[in-house]
Amino acid sequence: MKIIACIKQVPDSEAKIKAEGGQVSWGESPLVINPFDEYAVEGALQQKEAQGGTVTALCIGPESAKEALKHALAMGADDAILISDAALTALDTQGAARVLAAAINKIGGVDMVVFGRQTLDDGSGITAAQTARVLGWPMLGLAGQIKVDAGSVEVSRVIEEGRQNVKAKLPAVISVVQSIGEPRYPSFMGIRKASKAEIPIWSLNDIGLSAPAQIVSRVELITPPSRDVTCEIITGESPAEIAEVLADKILAEKVL
Amino acid sequence: MDFSLSPEHQMAQKMVRDFAQKEIGPVIKEYDRRQEPIPFALKRMGELGILGLCFPVRYGGQGMDYLALGLACEELEAVDTSLRVAMSVHTGLCSMNLFQWGTEEQKQKFLIPLAKGEKIGCGAFTEPGMGSDVAAMRTSAKRDGDFYILNGEKMWISLASKADLVLVTVKTNPSARKPSDGLSTFIVDLNTPGVTRGDIHGKLGVRAGATGWINFQDVKVPAANRLGEEGEGFKITMSGFDHGRYTVASGATGIIRACLEASVKYAKTRQTFGKPIAEYQLIQEKIAKMAQEYEIARLLYYQVGWMKNQGKRCTRETSYAKKFATEASFSAANEAIQIHGAYGYSDEYDVERYLRNARGAMIYEGSSEIQTLIQAGYALGERSDKPLRCELPAYDEKVWQS
Numbered sequence: 001m002k003i004i005a006c007i008k009q010v011p012d013s014e015a016k017i018k019a020e021g022g023q024v025s026w027g028e029s030p031l032v033i034n035p036f037d038e039y040a041v042e043g044a045l046q047q048k049e050a051q052g053g054t055v056t057a058l059c060i061g062p063e064s065a066k067e068a069l070k071h072a073l074a075m076g077a078d079d080a081i082l083i084s085d086a087a088l089t090a091l092d093t094q095g096a097a098r099v100l101a102a103a104i105n106k107i108g109g110v111d112m113v114v115f116g117r118q119t120l121d122d123g124s125g126i127t128a129a130q131t132a133r134v135l136g137w138p139m140l141g142l143a144g145q146i147k148v149d150a151g152s153v154e155v156s157r158v159i160e161e162g163r164q165n166v167k168a169k170l171p172a173v174i175s176v177v178q179s180i181g182e183p184r185y186p187s188f189m190g191i192r193k194a195s196k197a198e199i200p201i202w203s204l205n206d207i208g209l210s211a212p213a214q215i216v217s218r219v220e221l222i223t224p225p226s227r228d229v230t231c232e233i234i235t236g237e238s239p240a241e242i243a244e245v246l247a248d249k250i251l252a253e254k255v256l
Numbered sequence: 257m258d259f260s261l262s263p264e265h266q267m268a269q270k271m272v273r274d275f276a277q278k279e280i281g282p283v284i285k286e287y288d289r290r291q292e293p294i295p296f297a298l299k300r301m302g303e304l305g306i307l308g309l310c311f312p313v314r315y316g317g318q319g320m321d322y323l324a325l326g327l328a329c330e331e332l333e334a335v336d337t338s339l340r341v342a343m344s345v346h347t348g349l350c351s352m353n354l355f356q357w358g359t360e361e362q363k364q365k366f367l368i369p370l371a372k373g374e375k376i377g378c379g380a381f382t383e384p385g386m387g388s389d390v391a392a393m394r395t396s397a398k399r400d401g402d403f404y405i406l407n408g409e410k411m412w413i414s415l416a417s418k419a420d421l422v423l424v425t426v427k428t429n430p431s432a433r434k435p436s437d438g439l440s441t442f443i444v445d446l447n448t449p450g451v452t453r454g455d456i457h458g459k460l461g462v463r464a465g466a467t468g469w470i471n472f473q474d475v476k477v478p479a480a481n482r483l484g485e486e487g488e489g490f491k492i493t494m495s496g497f498d499h500g501r502y503t504v505a506s507g508a509t510g511i512i513r514a515c516l517e518a519s520v521k522y523a524k525t526r527q528t529f530g531k532p533i534a535e536y537q538l539i540q541e542k543i544a545k546m547a548q549e550y551e552i553a554r555l556l557y558y559q560v561g562w563m564k565n566q567g568k569r570c571t572r573e574t575s576y577a578k579k580f581a582t583e584a585s586f587s588a589a590n591e592a593i594q595i596h597g598a599y600g601y602s603d604e605y606d607v608e609r610y611l612r613n614a615r616g617a618m619i620y621e622g623s624s625e626i627q628t629l630i631q632a633g634y635a636l637g638e639r640s641d642k643p644l645r646c647e648l649p650a651y652d653e654k655v656w657q658s
Contacts, residue, residue: 074267186271188305188318192657195264 001053001148004113005044005077006100006131007037009061009068010121018223024121033068036116038183041072043146043176044114045184051148054078056107060088060099066199073194074186080197081107085204087211093122095212097130102207104135112153115175117142125175132173140166144179259558265327268309268320272328275304276335284336287464288609291457294464298342298418302373306332307346311355312656315363316371319657323561326506330554333507334514337613338465340507344621345414346370348500349379350423354443356499356648357484357492366421366443378419379500380410380470381493387412388626390493391435395426395472397442402479404428404442406450406472412620416453416468422446423496424470425489432487439489443481450475461612484646491644498574499648500621502560505577509553511585511614515592516546518607522596533595542591549588553581567650569641572634579627582617589614 011017015029033041044055057072057080059065069080083103091099104110113135118125132139143155144163148170157164158177186194204211234249236242250256261269279300287294301307310325311317325347333340351370354362354377369375386392395408406426413422425441432438446453455468484492520543523534533539556577563570589611593600600607618624633639649655 070263070267074271185275185304186267188268188271188309188320191264191267191271192319195262195267 001047001051001111002107002109003044003047003053003055004104004107004110005037005041005055005057005072006113006115006128007040007057007059007068007072008034008119008121009059009065010034010119013120019221022221024221031064031067033071034116034119034121036118036120037068038071038075038116039176039178039180040114040116041075041077042183043143043174043180044112045076046181047112047114047146047148048076053111056081058100058103058107059083060091060096063201069199070194070197071186073197074190075184076187076190080199081202082199083202083207085211087204090214090217091212092214092216093124093127094130094215096127097134098212099204099207099209100127100131101134102209103202104131106202106207111170112148113137113171113173115173117175117177128173128175135171135173138168138172139175140168140172141175143174143176146174146176146180259555261327264320265324268324269327269331271304272306272331273334275300275306276332276339280335280339284338284464285603285606285609288336288338289463289603291459291463293338293418293466297339298346298373298376301339301342302376305373307342307373308351308371310347310651311351311367311371312658314658315355316368317656319653321561321651321653321656322502322564323558326502326557326561329503329506330510330513330557332510333613334510336464336609337462337507337511337617340503340510341414341462341465344500344503344507345378346376346419348503349496350377350421352499352648353379353423353441353492353496354483356495357441357488357646358443361480362443362483370421375420376415376418377421377423378413378415379496380413380416380422380424381496382410382412384409384411384469388623390425391439391490393425393427393439395424396430397426397428397440397477399428399479400476404477404479404482406442406444406475406477409469409471411469412456412467413470414465414467416466416470417455418466419446422470423483424472425493428486428489436490437487439493440486441483441489441492442477443483444472444475444477446470448475448477459616461609461614461616463612488645494571495644495648497622498569498571501574501578502557502564502570504617504621505553505560505574505581506557508578508581508585508614508617509550509557511610512546512550512553512581512588515585515588515607515610516543516550518605518610519543519546519592519595522599522605526597539595542595546588546591549580549584553577553584556580564648565651567647569644569647571641572631575622575627575630578617578622579624579631582614583624586611586614586618 009031011026012029012032015026048055055077057077060083115128129139140155142157144158145156147154152169154167305318308317309320313319329340354367370377397404397406422444428440429438450473453470526533560570560574592607
């Protein structure tokens, strides 16, 4: 089975994000593989172990995003491809889906594409579905379990109402949730392989695409105003007395 | 001179850190309180390859270098000392000594399962009546045909009750002119009849680590299990300490870092007289000292890792690293408690455990006093390294990974 794990590089979850000159800034914080995408790599590796085959990690991003791909390699992915192009600066989810789909078609013979449920930065959670749409493949979202059997795939979707089992013919696009299993640690063998890996970079030209038009764009980016909260503890002899003081204060503050 | 860590080292460091923080961090307090080893810790460290990370792939290892071993120890002990102790005795004292002194046959038989973590090893040198004075040991082995018969007791042995194999040094020639020439080292299966062992409780620190005793009563050990030649036991034991002390040094560096991180975090949030205590110079002095000593300790053990990779003897440099880092870790933990105030004195925070854990390392694997004597010996020109019959092989990426 030929499996693709789509990953993204995002600022670390502990980064302090703010708007600076209309741009997102995360200061000195490191960039890491999107935590949800570690589950995608895990899910892809589980299928490789169950069915045989290969896992290729695929990422759109600047040169620095190779680090995220190396993490996937260290976890056990067989190879990695970075799609990087100066023309890809303003990319919305639909644009990303077109780029990923073109790359997946170029790779060829792919049976399954696995995504994390969403990214930690933009967090729209729709790139997987849009990629499926561009490819014309079925989309099985929020999978907590994946089972492949003779050319078809059955997943158990983790949804608000409970579990829902759905089945589709391969090739298919799947997004996974945490119940797929804790992402494995990189192995030392994987680390050695990843640190030496020469990761190919594909440009838009390589995948035969011109820069997709941006359909969704940010109108404005602002840092949320900091909340200035003061806390006052009201004390009193009895609950009734405390309630009375509280009611007076609420009225004085014109909250009611 | 390049002080940077390679991407490979950085990834290995992060992997060990993630393991320790995710799997050990949440449960360590509970096991430390109960004075019980974390039941899955050794198994997981074996599965993940941490126990054998610096050995060639053909001997069941992960093909990483000796610096990676130090980095792993720093990460492990930043979470709890009991994890690093496993590296000191299983990897340092036992496996690395087998790698250095063992015959090919012994490496095939013993090193491979140890490096893979399928078997657990420990090292037994100290006795109830002797520690620093290694040549004064009383446990003995008498040759009997193709076997040796071992008798005596070893004490303060980490993993005594958990290990499958022990690397043990005993007296084979009580009438040797120089007592240190009368010692030999054996690798003994701890399930051999005549071996009894148990745990020691009531230790000040490393309470989630198993420390115990091993008794040998007429234990029949095949002569093929003798490591090195008869009479080479002292040299082998000292080689083992070069490896063990390196892991102790790098681990203690992890305690300093943990104290520093905890202190910085606490000092920035705890308020006194209307502002965070981090703004007071008396607190800053303590934090600055921790930061500086972390840097020194780290550079000292990096140097040893580098020397080991080059195949250079580093008894002196290891001694500097071990003595400095263990003493600095105790002092850092002491100051961290002071910064945390009453909270630091209770086990609500981790720093009291760091203090208790740091204390032992100034005693085991060569006390601070013994390290001082070693260092003075080199400085005064009274001590020099003579070539050994078997040196620890220098790291060679091709050899390690083939």
